[in-house]
Amino acid sequence: MCVYVFRHNHGGADVSELIIGVDLGGTNVKTALVSRDKKVLGKDSRPTRAEEGPEAVMTCMAESVEAVIAQTGARRDDVLAAGIGAPGPMNWQTGVVYSPPNLPGWKNVPLADEMTKRLGFPVYVDNDANVACYGEYWLGAGQGAENMCLLTLGTGVGGGIVVFGQLLRGIDGTAAEIGHLKVMRGGRACGCGATGCLEAYGSVTGMVRTAVEGIESGRKTILTDWCKGDLKAITGKMISDGIEQGDEFCRWVMNETGVWLGIGISSLINLLNPEKVILCGGMIAAGDVLFDPIRKTARELTFEVPANRAQILAAGLGADSGVIGSAGCALARFESGI
Amino acid sequence: MCVYVFRHNHGGADVSELIIGVDLGGTNVKTALVSRDKKVLGKDSRPTRAEEGPEAVMTCMAESVEAVIAQTGARRDDVLAAGIGAPGPMNWQTGVVYSPPNLPGWKNVPLADEMTKRLGFPVYVDNDANVACYGEYWLGAGQGAENMCLLTLGTGVGGGIVVFGQLLRGIDGTAAEIGHLKVMRGGRACGCGATGCLEAYGSVTGMVRTAVEGIESGRKTILTDWCKGDLKAITGKMISDGIEQGDEFCRWVMNETGVWLGIGISSLINLLNPEKVILCGGMIAAGDVLFDPIRKTARELTFEVPANRAQILAAGLGADSGVIGSAGCALARFESGI
CATH class of the missing domain: 3.30.420.40 (ATPase, nucleotide binding domain)
Known part of the structure; x- marks a missing residue:
C-alpha cells in the first residue's frame, strides 16, 4: 500500500x-x-x-x-x-x-x-x-482519446464506452454490454439467455468451454492429466500454466479465445471508430499469446481507416x-x- | 412535387x-x-x-x-x-x-x-x-430520442447513430458502419473484405444470395421458373413478387433476412440502449414479413430492459x-x- x-x-x-x-x-x-x-x-x-x-x-x-x-x-x-x-x-x-x-x-x-x-x-x-x-479514459491508457472502449476479461466480458468524452450509458443505463455482441448465429448459449454472444467465447468461462470441447473432440493435452479426467475441474489458470509448459493445445485454446475477441472488437471498431480499445482483467496476463490473435483478427475484419486508427492496448492502471x-x-x- | x-x-x-x-x-x-x-x-x-x-x-x-x-x-x-x-x-x-x-x-x-x-x-x-x-432524429420517427440508430436496407446495409443528440462519427468520421457488424464467424465473404458481416446477409444482395443458396440446395420455388434457370438473374423484386404470389420459399428467404437483421440489431441494442432503431430503404416495403422476424429475433437475443425500450420502426420520412x-x-x- x-x-x-x-x-x-x-x-x-x-x-x-x-x-x-x-x-x-x-x-x-x-x-x-x-x-x-x-x-x-x-x-x-x-x-x-x-x-x-x-x-x-x-x-x-x-x-x-x-x-x-x-x-x-x-x-x-x-x-x-x-x-x-x-x-x-x-x-x-x-x-x-x-x-x-x-x-x-x-x-x-x-x-x-x-x-x-x-x-x-x-x-x-x-x-x-x-x-x-x-478510469482508463481519465488517467490510464485512454488519456487523450475522445472515443474509446474497454473490455473487462474475466468470468464474463464486461464493457464500457466513452464517446464525446462521456460514458455512453443509453436511455436506461444498460449500454456498453460489449460481452453481448453477437459473433455467431446459433452459437453457444450465453448466461444472458441469448446465443452466440462474445462472452460465451471470449471470457475465461468461454475459454474453458473451448478447452473442454477440444478435449471432448479428441485433442491431446496436459490438461487431461491435470484435471484427472474431470473436465469440469479445468480452470483458466490451468490453461495459462499449460501454455508455460509448452502445451500446444493450451496455446491453441488461448489463440481461439483471441480470435473470438478480435471478431467482437472488429464490430466495435467499425461501429465506433475509436482511438483506443483497452483490455483489462485477469486474462490479459497471458500477454502476446492473447493480444496477437486479437489484433490480427480485428485488423483483418475491419475497414482500413478505423483499423489503422484503433490501438488495442492493455489497461494502463492495471487492477x-x-x-x-x-x-x-x-x-x-x-x-x-x- | x-x-x-x-x-x-x-x-x-x-x-x-x-x-x-x-x-x-x-x-x-x-x-x-x-x-x-x-x-x-x-x-x-x-x-x-x-x-x-x-x-x-x-x-x-x-x-x-x-x-x-x-x-x-x-x-x-x-x-x-x-x-x-x-x-x-x-x-x-x-x-x-x-x-x-x-x-x-x-x-x-x-x-x-x-x-x-x-x-x-x-x-x-x-x-x-x-x-x-x-433526418429521422430531427424530423422523422426518431424525434424525441436522445439515442437512436438507423439502418438503410438496400444493395448494402448503411448505418447512422445518434447519441447524446449528436451524430456519432468517430475520430476519422468512419463510425456507424452497422452493415459491418459481425454476425457469423467464418460466414459469407463481404464486399468490405471481411467475412460474416451483417451486410452479406441483411441487404438485398444478401437476401438474393440466401435465395440462390436455397435453390442450389434443392428448395422448390417459383423463382426457378421466373429466372429461367439463370440464378444470377434473381432480384430482390422477384422475391417480393414471389411472396405476393404465395411462394413459401420466398417468404422463408425474407424471414431469414429478417433473422439476420435481428441478430445485428440485438448487438446494437445491447451496445447503445437506444430509444429507437429505424429502418429505411427499399426493402422495408416488405412490411411485416420482414419486420416480424427482425423484432422477434432482436427481442430474443437482447437483455430485457433495453429490448423493452427499443422501438424498431420504419422511417417516418419515407424516402x-x-x-x-x-x-x-x-x-x-x-x-x-x-
Missing part, C-alpha cells in the same frame, strides 16, 4: 479538493483518495465480507473510506464526493443496486443513499465496467482502473449535477 | 432563415428547402446524370438548388447554408468525396468547396446514411430522410461552426 505526502502543491492546483473512489468487488473492496487534479494520494484494500450481506459490506466500505482518509491525513471537509463502482444490474441515477450475482443477499439496495448517510458527503454509484472504462474511475465518475457527476 | 406558401409566420418562428438539403444518389438528385423551424417549404427531384462525371453532377445539384429556391419564392439572402448527403467514402470535415462506387469518375472531388463556390453560401457534405439518420437530414446536418454544423 502506497501512502503519498498530502497537501503539497501540485503545480498550483488545489489538492484540498478530494474525491474518493471505491471498487466494490465480490472478493475485495478497494478504495483510493484522488485529488481533483488527478493525483492518487492514498489507497486501501480489504476483504469485502460479501457472505455477511449488504450491511456488513457497506460497513466495510465505510471503514475503508475512513482508513484512506486517515492514512493520508486528509480533512473530511475537503472531500467533495465519493464514487462506488459496483457490479450490476443497477440504476446508476438512483444508486439502487438490484441483485448482483456475486453479492449474496443483495436485493434493491439503495447503495448511494445508504453510503451518503454513512459518509456525510455525496456518494454516486456506477456500473463497475463503466467506471473502469472511465486500479475501477477504483480510480469510480473517483473520476463521481467528480464528473458532482460537477455536472447528474 | 409539393409547393408551400412561403414567408408566412409559423407560430412566431423566423422562416426567413432557410437551409437547403441535397440528397446525392447514383440515380436521382433530390433537394429540399427547409426553414430553421423544421418546415419543409419545397422540394425538387431530377436525374443525377452520374454517367457524365463530377462536373455535370455538380451542375445538376446547383440547378436543383436554384429550382427549389425559385419554386418557393425564397430570397437567396435568406439561405444560411446547404448540406449534401453523398455516398462514401469521404471526409465530412473537408468535404472531399473519395471514390464512391456509384458515382463513376469521382476521385477526391472537393465537393463542399466546389458547391460553396457555385452557390455562394456555405455547403457542408456528409455521409448519406448519417444524414438519413439525422426523404436523406434530403431533410442533409438540411438538418447543415444547420447543426452552421450553428456549431464545425
Whole structure:
C-alpha cells in the first residue's frame, strides 16, 4: 500500500479538493483518495465480507473510506464526493443496486443513499465496467482519446464506452454490454439467455468451454492429466500454466479465445471508430499469446481507416482502473449535477 | 412535387432563415428547402446524370438548388447554408468525396468547396446514411430520442447513430458502419473484405444470395421458373413478387433476412440502449414479413430492459430522410461552426 505526502502543491492546483473512489468487488473492496487534479494520494484494500450481506459490506466500505482518509491525513471537509463502482444490474441515477450475482443477499439496495448517510458527503454509484472504462479514459491508457472502449476479461466480458468524452450509458443505463455482441448465429448459449454472444467465447468461462470441447473432440493435452479426467475441474489458470509448459493445445485454446475477441472488437471498431480499445482483467496476463490473435483478427475484419486508427492496448492502471474511475465518475457527476 | 406558401409566420418562428438539403444518389438528385423551424417549404427531384462525371453532377445539384429556391419564392439572402448527403467514402470535415462506387469518375472531388463556390453560401457534405439518420432524429420517427440508430436496407446495409443528440462519427468520421457488424464467424465473404458481416446477409444482395443458396440446395420455388434457370438473374423484386404470389420459399428467404437483421440489431441494442432503431430503404416495403422476424429475433437475443425500450420502426420520412437530414446536418454544423 502506497501512502503519498498530502497537501503539497501540485503545480498550483488545489489538492484540498478530494474525491474518493471505491471498487466494490465480490472478493475485495478497494478504495483510493484522488485529488481533483488527478493525483492518487492514498489507497486501501480489504476483504469485502460479501457472505455477511449488504450491511456488513457497506460497513466495510465505510471503514475503508475512513482508513484512506486517515492514512493520508486528509480533512473530511475537503472531500467533495465519493464514487462506488459496483457490479450490476443497477440504476446508476438512483444508486439502487438490484441483485448482483456475486453479492449474496443483495436485493434493491439503495447503495448511494445508504453510503451518503454513512459518509456525510455525496456518494454516486456506477456500473463497475463503466467506471473502469472511465478510469482508463481519465488517467490510464485512454488519456487523450475522445472515443474509446474497454473490455473487462474475466468470468464474463464486461464493457464500457466513452464517446464525446462521456460514458455512453443509453436511455436506461444498460449500454456498453460489449460481452453481448453477437459473433455467431446459433452459437453457444450465453448466461444472458441469448446465443452466440462474445462472452460465451471470449471470457475465461468461454475459454474453458473451448478447452473442454477440444478435449471432448479428441485433442491431446496436459490438461487431461491435470484435471484427472474431470473436465469440469479445468480452470483458466490451468490453461495459462499449460501454455508455460509448452502445451500446444493450451496455446491453441488461448489463440481461439483471441480470435473470438478480435471478431467482437472488429464490430466495435467499425461501429465506433475509436482511438483506443483497452483490455483489462485477469486474462490479459497471458500477454502476446492473447493480444496477437486479437489484433490480427480485428485488423483483418475491419475497414482500413478505423483499423489503422484503433490501438488495442492493455489497461494502463492495471487492477486500479475501477477504483480510480469510480473517483473520476463521481467528480464528473458532482460537477455536472447528474 | 409539393409547393408551400412561403414567408408566412409559423407560430412566431423566423422562416426567413432557410437551409437547403441535397440528397446525392447514383440515380436521382433530390433537394429540399427547409426553414430553421423544421418546415419543409419545397422540394425538387431530377436525374443525377452520374454517367457524365463530377462536373455535370455538380451542375445538376446547383440547378436543383436554384429550382427549389425559385419554386418557393425564397430570397437567396435568406439561405444560411446547404448540406449534401453523398455516398462514401469521404471526409465530412473537408468535404472531399473519395471514390464512391456509384458515382463513376469521382476521385477526391472537393465537393463542399466546389458547391460553396457555385452557390455562394456555405455547403457542408456528409455521409448519406448519417444524414438519413439525422433526418429521422430531427424530423422523422426518431424525434424525441436522445439515442437512436438507423439502418438503410438496400444493395448494402448503411448505418447512422445518434447519441447524446449528436451524430456519432468517430475520430476519422468512419463510425456507424452497422452493415459491418459481425454476425457469423467464418460466414459469407463481404464486399468490405471481411467475412460474416451483417451486410452479406441483411441487404438485398444478401437476401438474393440466401435465395440462390436455397435453390442450389434443392428448395422448390417459383423463382426457378421466373429466372429461367439463370440464378444470377434473381432480384430482390422477384422475391417480393414471389411472396405476393404465395411462394413459401420466398417468404422463408425474407424471414431469414429478417433473422439476420435481428441478430445485428440485438448487438446494437445491447451496445447503445437506444430509444429507437429505424429502418429505411427499399426493402422495408416488405412490411411485416420482414419486420416480424427482425423484432422477434432482436427481442430474443437482447437483455430485457433495453429490448423493452427499443422501438424498431420504419422511417417516418419515407424516402426523404436523406434530403431533410442533409438540411438538418447543415444547420447543426452552421450553428456549431464545425
